[in-house]
Amino acid sequence: MSSLARHFQKAIHGTFDFPRAAASLQLAPFSTSALALKQMPPRPKPPPDHELEESYLKGSGPGGQKINKTSSAVQLKHIPTGIVVKSQATRSRSQNRKIARQVLADKLDVMFSGEQSRSAIVGEVKRKKAASAAKKSRRKYRKLEGAEEAPAGDAKDPEAAVPTDGDSDKGDPHTKGPADSSKS
């Protein structure tokens, strides 16, 4: 079972485990984006080990039984591009190694795929959701405030004509006009 599927299973059965989820999925635990992410493009694969230079903080102490360290920071350098990623996210060295590789893969994805990268697509979906939620709440409060006005089947969403609502993101889908109903 993939790690994503396993976490999804746990969310359904109510045994969702935050630290492990955070370590391997880098998500907030109780979000509906778990569903949305199933439809996202798959996470980019980390580059092969021979392209990487992994290092660790060289301690001066003895190690092994004689010392009980609590953190295992991992540093990963991608030799071809020179990108360096560090991770101390979790208390597990093996988890941090995975996280560092995934973060590096995401950075390379952004670098090479730009708008088509998974991060850009996920970011776009999140922006749409946030803007849609904001739009709904504005509509609700406007309705509450202006309850005496005719509620009229609003053919035209007054928001659509306004490109920015304090939302400075480029490519805001709301500028596409009322015909775009996917956000309602």
Place this chain on the structure above:
Amino acid sequence: MPRILPSLFRKARTISPHLGTLLPATRDLPSALNELRWIREHVHLTATGDGGNAASAAALEKRVAALCARRGRGVPLQYVLGTQPFGTLDLRCRPGVLVPRAETEAWVLHLADRLKGRARDADLSSLPDRRRRSDDQEEGGLRIVDFCTGTGCVALGLFAGLQSTHPHLHVRGVDVSTRAVNLARENLRINLEAGNLAAPLAPKQSFAFGQADVFDDEAMRGLINTGDETTRGGRGYDVVVANPPYVSRDVWAHGRGDLGYSVRKYEPSLALVPGEGVPSYEGCAHEDVFFARLLDVAGWLGARVVLFEVGDEAQAARVLQLVARKMAWRGDEIDARCEVWRDWPDLPPTDGEAVPLRVEHGKESRNVPVKGSGKVRSVLIKPDVRPHVNMSRQSL
């Protein structure tokens, strides 16, 4: 231990008073920040587990402060939080049982890879050897025993790493301490429930923890017949692993800049220093006594792979000398059948780390290959197959 400057305390406290509390234990600010973050995560995670009302922010903060105070006194973080991640597992930790180290995790993961033939040096994947007795009902089975198992981390880590590639797999974890055995059993149960480990597929797979003293001949004899009830007769073990007590009495008593303050004060000496009651072996330093004994036990069990964690390079060299003596190997056999691993066995060596380890053998000096990067951390030995497990053979 260098003094922490008052200016660092001041700096820490401007960010959060908790950092000032943690600093004596963590020694530097970045570590304190990390540990505060983990303590907070833990408090919030365990608070939302409480059915009914969400705990108030003030109550949570109070709990954070309490945990920071414990940690600041030097209590290992793993005892404060009660857990330590290990590979894909999450292990419960409790006072009285040694906390799993990252170095141990590293060799366990690498050994699993070697047994699967997934590491660059693939030779261990040829286990089990075809030279088995003909009445063997489990061709292709792998039997592993982990001595001084503690939290069970090594046994659990190996089982987790091998269970999907080895349909025939029997793993046993042994400790003299019932506290450890109980904790190890709890860790098995918890990780099964959490789905970090799949249940062994009986009867070809099995997993169990048991209490035994490695110095007790009767108990070690009993190991041959335990666990795998489906086969007739005595069964040995293919792989013997251990992270036994290996700290010297001198280092334990005097520190010598070699022993962590919190280890000495809060972790069990039973797991770290061979006790006063253990038998002594001629020509064997007190801190090496478990290795001498476990080499004998491994011989009786017919092990083909033996891996021990060791304290340092000097101890690795002494263990290899013990091996050479017991096995009566020729010099070239020592080099061929032994390896020394550094802390991070799958990382490439840096500045001189690849230099072989010199082991004095009689009049000659051997060179045992060294793998990985970091400090010398473990010793791998590949003894001959013995056609029959024979407990009557006495060594030393």
